[in-house]
Amino acid sequence: MDVKEVAGVLCMNVGETETSYANNSLFQKTIILKTREILEDTIKDLFRNVQPTCFKVADLGCSSGPNTFLTISQVVDIVHEIYRQQSQKLKSFELQVFLNDLPGNDFNAIFRSVPAFLEKLKREKGDFLANCSIAGVSGSFYGRLFPTRSLHLIHSSSSVHWLSKVPKGVENNKWNIYMAKSSPPNVFKAYAKQFQEDFSLFLTMRAEEMKPRGHMFLTLIGRKNPDPSTEFYGWELLAESLSDLVSEGLVKESDLDSFNIPYYAPYEEEVRKIIEEEGSFQLDRLQLVEVDWDFHEEDDINNNDLKLDKYERGKKVANSIRAILENFLASHFGDAIIDRVFARLAIIEAEHLDLDDDEKVVNIVVSMTKK
Numbered sequence: 533m534d535v536k537e538v539a540g541v542l543c544m545n546v547g548e549t550e551t552s553y554a555n556n557s558l559f560q561k562t563i564i565l566k567t568r569e570i571l572e573d574t575i576k577d578l579f580r581n582v583q584p585t586c587f588k589v590a591d592l593g594c595s596s597g598p599n600t601f602l603t604i605s606q607v608v609d610i611v612h613e614i615y616r617q618q619s620q621k622l623k624s625f626e627l628q629v630f631l632n633d634l635p636g637n638d639f640n641a642i643f644r645s646v647p648a649f650l651e652k653l654k655r656e657k658g659d660f661l662a663n664c665s666i667a668g669v670s671g672s673f674y675g676r677l678f679p680t681r682s683l684h685l686i687h688s689s690s691s692v693h694w695l696s697k698v699p700k701g702v703e704n705n706k707w708n709i710y711m712a713k714s715s716p717p718n719v720f721k722a723y724a725k726q727f728q729e730d731f732s733l734f735l736t737m738r739a740e741e742m743k744p745r746g747h748m749f750l751t752l753i754g755r756k757n758p759d760p761s762t763e764f765y766g767w768e769l770l771a772e773s774l775s776d777l778v779s780e781g782l783v784k785e786s787d788l789d790s791f792n793i794p795y796y797a798p799y800e801e802e803v804r805k806i807i808e809e810e811g812s813f814q815l816d817r818l819q820l821v822e823v824d825w826d827f828h829e830e831d832d833i834n835n836n837d838l839k840l841d842k843y844e845r846g847k848k849v850a851n852s853i854r855a856i857l858e859n860f861l862a863s864h865f866g867d868a869i870i871d872r873v874f875a876r877l878a879i880i881e882a883e884h885l886d887l888d889d890d891e892k893v894v895n896i897v898v899s900m901t902k903k
């Protein structure tokens with residue numbers, strides 16, 4: 533699968549259904565909520581040097597659903613708070629937001645929600661927010677998206693771990709769909725190389741688009757161990773579900789063997805090294821934030837007193853994976869097996885949750901300034 537193919541088929545499930553991204557993104561929402569303080573420090577730092585009359589912000593990999601608007605709300609709240617703390621008479625403030633994602637993203641759903649969202653902002657912030665415009669920018673963040681030196685802040689949550697393509701040279705990763713303990717050594721090397729190239733290109737593109745001393749804030753999934761061959765990533769369980777369908781004769785073994793996910797969870801030092809070597813940004817902060825994979829914590833944050841049994845929890849986890857990967861899987865294996873893959877995955881996840889009740893996913897949070 534080449535670059536163009538990934539950009540065309542990686543697309544979160546649209547709509548407001550049991551398996552849509554909008555209804556299955558609590559994990560990502562928790563990351564946004566738990567990293568708010570670091571975003572606040574990033575914006576405060578930016579405003580120490582620049583006080584823009586029109587603050588230009590881009591959110592890359594915005595998807596569509598509540599998280600898209602949560603990010604914008606957080607930015608507005610933080611800037612409002614900065615002005616309030618400066619105890620100046622509130623200046624009026626203009627915000628221009630660019631929401632970027634791949635062409636398959638449900639931009640129509642976003643635009644339908646914009647008027648109600650802007651009304652709500654106006655009610656909450658009164659005259660402070662003189663003007664807020666929200667635009668969509670369709671395209672891959674591995675290419676140029678914005679004019680030269682046009683942005684003050686670039687934000688991206690839970691997106692940069694998606695690679696531009698499946699790495700070359702992973703054909704022998706049989707029965708696996710990502711790096712796994714049983715993967716041959718070349719597979720780990722190929723994934724690491726692809727991330728190195730992609731993330732470095734991402735930084736170079738963004739540096740061209742940002743104003744001098746502009747700031748960038750990223751969250752991406754990382755891993756706990758420097759040695760990638762010792763980690764449990766979670767994708768092993770989806771591979772198990774697909775393998776079961778191979779055993780039942782519903783999926784061809786060769787189709788499973790040729791399927792690999794264009795995703796990479798780096799170790800924190802890899803991220804640090806790529807930022808240093810690429811050289812366009814000064815790294816202000818790199819921090820790890822752990823989030824529960826199966827929503828205990830999210831339920832606390834959202835004050836839901838949900839007491840789900842393990843099979844209900846397994847289904848929630850399977851749905852959250854389906855919301856992200858259904859289109860990608862269907863483009864390779866066909867639509868017919870999708871319901872079975874995820875019904876099986878729900879059970880496998882439930883059994884896994886039973887084994888290890890406290891599984892946390894590491895997220896790498898990076899805040900940097902354009903040199």
Ligand SMILES: C[S@@+](CC[C@H](N)C(=O)[O-])C[C@H]1O[C@@H](n2cnc3c(N)ncnc32)[C@H](O)[C@@H]1O
Nearest residue numbers: 560593594595599633634672673689690691694
């Ligand atoms: C898991 S969603 C995260 C959405 C949202 N930021 C959040 O935190 O809930 C990842 C998003 O990144 C987008 N994405 C992946 N690769 C991309 C690329 N090369 N260019 C732009 N967007 C990309 C996907 O389409 C998807 O909408």
